[in-house]
Amino acid sequence: MLVCSVVFLGGAALRKSLPFPYESVVCIRWESGKATDEPAPSPSQFRASRLNDFSAQIAELRSGNLLSEVVLAGDLVRRWNVDHEAAATRLLARRSEVEGRADEGVILLRTRDRTAAASAELANAIADRFLFRKHAEVRAEANARVVRFDREKRERHRAIEAIEARLLALSADDEAADGGVEGGEDEQNDLRHRLHSERNLLRSLEAKHQLAVIEAGEAKSPARLSERAEEVSATRIIPFFLQMPGMILAGLLAGVGAILVGGRGGVRLQFLADLQERLELPVAGFAPLCGTSLLTEKSLSPYLVESYRDLRTKLKRLPAGDCLFVTLLPLRSEAGVAEAATNLACVLADGGATVLVIDADFRNPQLHPYFEAARHPGLSDFLSGEMRLEETVIKTRRPNLWFMPSGPLHPDPGGLIAGRRMDDLLWDMRSRFDYLLIVAPPLHRVAEAGALAALADGTAVVAPYGSCSVRQLQKARLALEVAAAQLTAVLLTTKAGGNPPASPPSSPSSLPPREVAGRSPSEDAGRSGGSPVQTVTVRKRP
Incomplete structure (x- = not known):
């Protein structure tokens, strides 16, 4: 040597x-x-x-x-x-x-x-x-x-x-x-x-x-x-x-x-080329992970930011109307789908598009720490009829970006996803946002993952690079086809160092103040036994 x-x-x-x-x-x-x-x-x-x-x-x-x-x-x-x-x-x-x-x-x-x-x-x-x-x-x-x-x-x-x-x-x-x-x-x-x-x-x-x-x-x-x-x-x-x-x-x-x-670079490039050729994917690329997100960290490496901007460019080539609805499915639980979804949503919002990120993994929600929010109120609260939509959607500090947490675990998550309120939610959100990103649980573990994929315009599988193979992704594509869904993209996550995001405070009153029409954030925070909420005021893209 x-x-x-x-x-x-x-x-x-x-x-x-x-x-x-x-x-x-x-x-x-x-x-x-x-x-x-x-x-x-x-x-x-x-x-x-x-x-x-x-x-x-x-x-x-x-x-x-x-x-x-x-x-x-x-x-x-x-x-x-x-x-x-x-x-x-x-x-x-x-x-x-x-x-x-x-x-x-x-x-x-x-x-x-x-x-x-x-x-x-x-x-x-x-x-x-x-x-x-x-x-x-x-x-x-x-x-x-x-x-x-x-x-x-x-x-x-x-x-x-x-x-x-x-x-x-x-x-x-x-x-x-x-x-x-x-x-x-x-x-x-x-x-x-x-x-x-x-x-x-x-x-x-x-x-x-x-x-x-x-x-x-x-x-x-x-x-x-x-x-x-x-x-x-x-x-x-x-x-x-x-x-x-x-x-x-x-x-x-x-x-x-x-x-x-x-030799690492050649192997990565060859694996990505093999994916595009064998799976005939419109979108395939790398999603670097560093333990934090673009939502809270401004000085991330240019290579990390450019990777997500390249994914944004490829997503814009996909067929869609006024709103592109994508379900992100992790190949396994440690794939890093939460950080990848957060970074992708940030670059989409930076490009001037309105973006709503929904955490639909009721059993193991991981998105809310990245958005500095509590787990509930959220999606399950709205689908079960316990709360209005305006009480479950959070406007983040980043322009054009909104977030809906998962909410508490429901006895029948699959029934909520297949219910009429889910259809009403998607119909309403398609008219308000340019992009809908829904993070689902792993495909082979729970039933509602396939149902979420079938509702979307396209499905993106998030897999860790280095521990997944083309054969595994082919099996995932077959499983999606059985669920009447289509594999549109594969995001390969790579580790870039960093620390995981801190969990948010357990007390709702410690959350960042949310604006409510007719009230100030301080008035909302002063209510006893409740957490501040916010109305959704998104204008449709011209």
Whole structure:
């Protein structure tokens, strides 16, 4: 190990001695077609116009999440002798430049490094990762269209079978009554007309489904590599500041640390790519955990924040109307779903969207410490009819963010979820908020987890990275399909250090004051035997 460290230090010092860096250029052609001139698709379809937004592609090439993936895959922490992954990501952002030429449909990516070979390799690595992302997006969009047509075909088959069964029943009744059934002939004629229409519609859907299958197999990304970076074409540029000899010891320590964790980045990236390919997921990414949340801690690492912002960008691509309703299911109880849901809700709210987070894990609620709230009053109090909605929803200190605790454990949680008040709650909240995030219990442990997943527009499984496999996630997807739900996203949690949040005071009067229409927080806090409540005053997104 000592000899390897000496060799590593000597190689790093040799690279740093070069006086001038080299610059390489990669040319990416974006063939957007005419998608931007067509009418916007319906809310139930994937919005292809997002993929064809030229400026969005430039922003993605500059995003910290994409650059951090390149840092992991290329082991740039060791190669550049920096202390940690976030520092390497910032250095890569300074060494790369993106130029877009919308009239030509061309994106030029320039990267700088100490040698011509290294700069060319870096440019090609960023371009390859970007092209991989675009291909995954196109595949997910095409496969979603196939699934939609397949679902519509099954619905038409069921309708045809029901009509045919009714016709057989009417024929049998007519024969038994020797043609004396009044109105039977009119109903049969009407059913035959409907049967003819359903069969025509089924044939049309089958043709569309076959075409969608062919298009899914031939789906190609609108982005292609027009010109790769070559070592011989790299050019020297103005020299930049080099590290002083006094940083050699720090470089040695960083090199030893990089060797200890070497290969980790490639494994993480490969696992995420395998998930996207085998499960055909529209959304997959990492959700770093540090023991606290963005709701209470302002100085978290940029890599952690960028990871959740990348998840926000991917969620916005999902098909939804005015409100996107997502159920977050932990693969197991220690998956860290509470912290991940809190951080995701914070970045969604920071983006200007109104967000409501609901804790539906009645048996083991974990969200209320992150929101500095008590466990009840909450969801179970409203569903059981014991409290009004305005008494159970809390407005947090963060703009655009609201929270509903779980409430006390009810004797029949599954009955509450399947009840009419749950439908009324979701209908009401969809008209008030842009995002609904419901944290459910683990899928395989309680019955209401599947019911919550079936109510949502999509389901996100939260699993700890390093202790889950693709096979386990495939089993979770099958379980969701049995529950009439769809696996939309997988969030892989990673540990980033930190301390768990402190539990809130047990006394309701110690909670943060909540505003009530017509009363001040101090007046609410002065009521004996009660806790302050707050009315929900959310304006719908224009």
